[in-house]
Amino acid sequence: MKPTDSSGRVKAGAEAVLTATGLGVGFFPAAGRRLEVVAGVDLRLCAGRTTALVGESGCGKSVTAAALGGLLPRGMAQDEGEIRWADGAARGPGRGLAYVFQDPGECLDPVFTVGNQIRETLPPEDRGRVRERLEELLRTVGFAEPARVAESYPHQLSGGMQQRAMLAMALAGRPRVLVADEPTTALDVTVQAKILRLLADLQRRENLAVLLITHNLGVVAELADDLHVMYAGRIVESGPVELLRAPRHPYVQGLLKALPRLDGAGEKLEGIPGAVPPLGRRPAGCRFHPRCPLARETCREREPDLRAGADGRAVACWARAEGGWA
Amino acid sequence: MNAPLLEVDDLRVTYRVGRRRVEAVKGVSFSVARGHCLGVVGESGSGKSSLARAVLALEDGVAGRVRFAGQDVAALDRAGLLAFRRRAQMVFQDPLGSLNPRLQVGAALAEVLRVHKLADSRAAAAEQTASWLETVGLDPAYARRYPHELSGGQRQRVNLARALCVGAEFLIADEPVSALDVSVQAQILNLLKSLQETRGITWLLIGHDLAVMRHMADEVIVLKAGEVVERGPAADVLAHPSHPYARELLAAAPNVARALDRRASGPRSLGLMEPPPAVQDRPPR
Numbered sequence A: 001m002k003p004t005d006s007s008g009r010v011k012a013g014a015e016a017v018l019t020a021t022g023l024g025v026g027f028f029p030a031a032g033r034r035l036e037v038v039a040g041v042d043l044r045l046c047a048g049r050t051t052a053l054v055g056e057s058g059c060g061k062s063v064t065a066a067a068l069g070g071l072l073p074r075g076m077a078q079d080e081g082e083i084r085w086a087d088g089a090a091r092g093p094g095r096g097l098a099y100v101f102q103d104p105g106e107c108l109d110p111v112f113t114v115g116n117q118i119r120e121t122l123p124p125e126d127r128g129r130v131r132e133r134l135e136e137l138l139r140t141v142g143f144a145e146p147a148r149v150a151e152s153y154p155h156q157l158s159g160g161m162q163q164r165a166m167l168a169m170a171l172a173g174r175p176r177v178l179v180a181d182e183p184t185t186a187l188d189v190t191v192q193a194k195i196l197r198l199l200a201d202l203q204r205r206e207n208l209a210v211l212l213i214t215h216n217l218g219v220v221a222e223l224a225d226d227l228h229v230m231y232a233g234r235i236v237e238s239g240p241v242e243l244l245r246a247p248r249h250p251y252v253q254g255l256l257k258a259l260p261r262l263d264g265a266g267e268k269l270e271g272i273p274g275a276v277p278p279l280g281r282r283p284a285g286c287r288f289h290p291r292c293p294l295a296r297e298t299c300r301e302r303e304p305d306l307r308a309g310a311d312g313r314a315v316a317c318w319a320r321a322e323g324g325w326a
Numbered sequence B: 001m002n003a004p005l006l007e008v009d010d011l012r013v014t015y016r017v018g019r020r021r022v023e024a025v026k027g028v029s030f031s032v033a034r035g036h037c038l039g040v041v042g043e044s045g046s047g048k049s050s051l052a053r054a055v056l057a058l059e060d061g062v063a064g065r066v067r068f069a070g071q072d073v074a075a076l077d078r079a080g081l082l083a084f085r086r087r088a089q090m091v092f093q094d095p096l097g098s099l100n101p102r103l104q105v106g107a108a109l110a111e112v113l114r115v116h117k118l119a120d121s122r123a124a125a126a127e128q129t130a131s132w133l134e135t136v137g138l139d140p141a142y143a144r145r146y147p148h149e150l151s152g153g154q155r156q157r158v159n160l161a162r163a164l165c166v167g168a169e170f171l172i173a174d175e176p177v178s179a180l181d182v183s184v185q186a187q188i189l190n191l192l193k194s195l196q197e198t199r200g201i202t203w204l205l206i207g208h209d210l211a212v213m214r215h216m217a218d219e220v221i222v223l224k225a226g227e228v229v230e231r232g233p234a235a236d237v238l239a240h241p242s243h244p245y246a247r248e249l250l251a252a253a254p255n256v257a258r259a260l261d262r263r264a265s266g267p268r269s270l271g272l273m274e275p276p277p278a279v280q281d282r283p284p285r
Helices: A061-068 A114-121 A124-140 A146-150 A159-171 A189-206 A217-223 A241-245 A250-258 A297-301 B048-055 B078-087 B105-115 B122-135 B140-144 B152-164 B182-199 B210-216 B234-239 B244-252 B256-265
Strands: A016-027 A035-046 A050-054 A076-085 A097-100 A177-181 A209-214 A226-231 A234-240 B004-017 B020-033 B037-041 B062-068 B088-091 B170-174 B202-207 B219-224 B227-233
Touching (some): A035 A061, A035 A226, A061 A209, A114 A124, A124 A146, A124 A159, A189 A217, A234 A250, A241 A250, A250 B182, B020 B219, B037 B048, B048 B062, B122 B140, B122 B152, B152 B170, B152 B182, B202 B210, B219 B234, B219 B244
Parallel strands (some): A050 A226, B037 B219
16 A cells, blocks of 8 residues: 555645654553554645644544654554654654643643743753843743743743743744644633634744644634544545535544534534544444444445545545545 | 523622632622523633532522522522532533542442432432433443543533432533533533423533534623623624623634635634734733
């Protein structure tokens, strides 16, 4: 099987900073065989573009992101495919790549000031100008009074301010790629809106390649350029974010239909029956077939590849493949 | 004609923080008709959860009046309060955190039945448990499972069964689906709605997801800093909010169709609300 290029359109001039090809991650329990966590993931992260990885919990989004930085938890290993930086350089775990996570309150150390914690992450070349760089970073993420923030302890800051402090810390190492893993899920909507704006703004100014991980399709539509939808460890549909207007994979269609709408109350939500299968209990054939309204015999037997169409969109579905039935 | 099941009049909740007094709920009034769903919308710190706890008489430092089925809750004696707690129950956001990890689902439900003296034998409890699990769409075999063996949606179903099994007619649901995945969220919302329709459950639904509110609620109140800033039928309030804060909430909610439309019209413009003025957050002195 030749992996299809799953990246959406790449604008002329947009260069891939980091590519993953056929990425696979296994979980190795203390006793027993390898369990597949993620399989066959192709990603191209381009400078100045936001790529979203979407799916429900247990689909492998965060594991994929951790694999990119070589930061997989114990017991897991990336044992398939390869990850390559465009400049050819080999980078140690976490280098060139920075993360912000869902819960900034848990990522920050409660006993050190914010300034202290950012200072710790400054690379050697900034050692001579620690104060200036600290102030610059805090201003970059929108703090009007950087000095006062630097002296604050995490508990003295609101959730939105904590997340901005985390962003400052992430930028300290001048990353090429920023992985934002559910960066606004713990925040109120008005604060979320501010952080999303800040992310869009930072990406433009710093020419970052952003990998946005979220389950919130609204956030994706606001921020992302390219979109990959994962289900049970594999990418099932990808393309430019506009694919959300008319997705082809039944899972993605189901996700959209499951969302309550602001304009029409009352009618029953369609939802998707069942739930994402846990590790080790993924079905044979197409992983989605037990929940799929279009499933037929083929789907139970053989797994569909992610196939790109002429329009740059790709879908892994027998029903939507050439000669399919939908 | 539909008499209100719950009437709340000038409710105030005050906390003491050191020497200071902080008013979390500042004179809120509303009523909920039997079989209706009232949505309470607001961000963290707006007083939603304090309000919920005060309504269920779980909070100290409460002033104002809460009437349930015509009775003043504050005036209830011990027996009356126990009866009230059977009829009015709460379902929380975190379905795992609100279940005892060491009790099988069946045992957890049986315990509730026993506390409220609703089952006089083990067999009777098991029978009732099985039937409540079916009501919330779970196979009775789940009685033998532990909470960690269940998915988030299944746990929330168990929580609903636990609230319903004592004969609840009024449920306060505090962000009941916000910890769930989208596809499961839809299943639970459908369940909440069908419980309202088939069993006439009256809901107080607390949350910040306006689309969920629009889907579930008949009426909505918008809370800000402990005060109601807007109220009305859900369709009106969420389509044309008049208070600036309600408008801000609506504008800030990410929305697939709106975002794609706005982005199509301008290069890389974020669909979300207008840019905020220079950041004015200040850390404390």
